[in-house]
Amino acid sequence: QKEVEQDPGPLSVPEGAIVSLNCTYSNSAFQYFMWYRQYSRKGPELLMYTYSSGNKEDGRFTAQVDKSSKYISLFIRDSQPSDSATYLCAMSLNNAGNMLTFGGGTRLMVKP
Amino acid sequence: GAVVSQHPSWVICKSGTSVKIECRSLDFQATTMFWYRQFPKQSLMLMATSNEGSKATYEQGVEKDKFLINHASLTLSTLTVTSAHPEDSSFYICSASPWDSGYTFGSGTRLTVV
Numbered sequence: 033q034k035e036v037e038q039d040p041g042p043l044s045v046p047e048g049a050i051v052s053l054n055c056t057y058s059n060s061a062f063q064y065f066m067w068y069r070q071y072s073r074k075g076p077e078l079l080m081y082t083y084s085s086g087n088k089e090d091g092r093f094t095a096q097v098d099k100s101s102k103y104i105s106l107f108i109r110d111s112q113p114s115d116s117a118t119y120l121c122a123m124s125l126n127n128a129g130n131m132l133t134f135g136g137g138t139r140l141m142v143k144p
Numbered sequence: 145g146a147v148v149s150q151h152p153s154w155v156i157c158k159s160g161t162s163v164k165i166e167c168r169s170l171d172f173q174a175t176t177m178f179w180y181r182q183f184p185k186q187s188l189m190l191m192a193t194s195n196e197g198s199k200a201t202y203e204q205g206v207e208k209d210k211f212l213i214n215h216a217s218l219t220l221s222t223l224t225v226t227s228a229h230p231e232d233s234s235f236y237i238c239s240a241s242p243w244d245s246g247y248t249f250g251s252g253t254r255l256t257v258v
Contacts, residue, residue: 066246074251075150075237076188081246120187122247131178132239132247136187 035059038121038135047144051108055121055135058102062123062133065097067106070118070137079119080106111142146172146242150250157228157257165223165253167238173218174240178247179211182235191236194221228257 038055045051053067064083068076080095082088088095094107104123108115121135147170157163167177175196180188192213193201200213210232212224221240225232237252 064246068249073235073254075249078246078248124247131190131193134187 033058034136036121036123036133036135039138040136042139042141044141044143045111047111047113047142049111049142051106051111051115051140051142053106053108053119053121053138053140055104056102057104057123057133059123059133060099060102061125063126064124065095065104066122066124066132067093067095067104068120068122069115070120072117076120111140113142113144116140116142146240146245146248148238148240148248148250150238150253152253153251154254155256157255159229159257160227162224162226163228163255165225165236165238165255167221167223167240167250169219169240169242172240172242174221174242175218177215177221177238177240179213179221179223180237180239182237182252188237191223196221225255228255230257233257 036057067080070076082095085097085099092109096105118137118139120137122132124130124132149168151166177194179191181191182188191206194213194215196215202208215221233256239247239249241247
C-alpha cells in the first residue's frame with residue numbers, strides 16, 4: 033500500500049462545476065499538506081499549503097485537512113477549462129528541509 | 145512569492161555525453177534542494193536531497209556516480225547526468241522551500257538522449 037493514495041482519474045466535469053479532489057495517507061506524523069497543479073511538461077505549481085487540521089481558502093480554492101481521518105481535500109469552485117491539469121497532493125513531516133511525499137496525481141478535465 | 149529557476153528547460157544530447165541542469169532559488173536561500181524525476185503520466189520520484197556544503201543524499205536505487213549533485217552555494221544546486229543513455233531520458237525537476245511557505249518547484253528540464 034502506498035503511503036499517500038490519490039485517485040488517478042481522469043475526472044471530467046463541465047465548466048462551472050465544483051470539483052472535489054482527495055487524498056488519504058497512512059503516516060500520522062505528516063504535519064504539512066500541500067496541493068500542486070501541474071500542466072503537461074511543466075513543473076508543479078503550489079496552490080495551497082496548510083499546517084495540521086483545518087480549512088484554508090484562497091480564491092476559488094479551498095483546502096481541508098482532517099488529520100484524525102488521515103484525509104485531505106481540495107475543492108475548486110466555478111471550475112474553468114484552464115483548471116484542466118493534473119493535481120498532486122503532497123505532505124511532509126516538517127516545513128523545510130524535509131522531503132515531500134506525493135500522491136500519484138489526479139487528472140482533471142474541465143469541459144467548456 | 146518564492147521562485148525557483150531551472151535551466152535548461154529542454155536539452156537533447158548524444159548517448160555517452162554528460163548534461164548539467166541548474167536549479168537556482170532566486171529570492172531566498174535554500175540550504176536544501178530536492179531533485180525529482182518524472183516519467184510520463186506518473187508522479188514525481190525523489191532522486192536525491194541536495195545539501196549546501198555537504199554531500200547529497202540519494203534515494204535507494206539512484207546511482208550517485210551517474211547523477212552527480214553539487215550544492216555549492218545557498219542559491220544554486222546542479223544535477224549532472226553523466227554518460228547519458230536513452231533510458232535516462234526523462235523530465236527532471238528541482239524544488240526548494242523558503243521557510244514555512246511550502247515547497248516551490250522549478251519549471252523542469254526535459255532531457256532526451258539520442
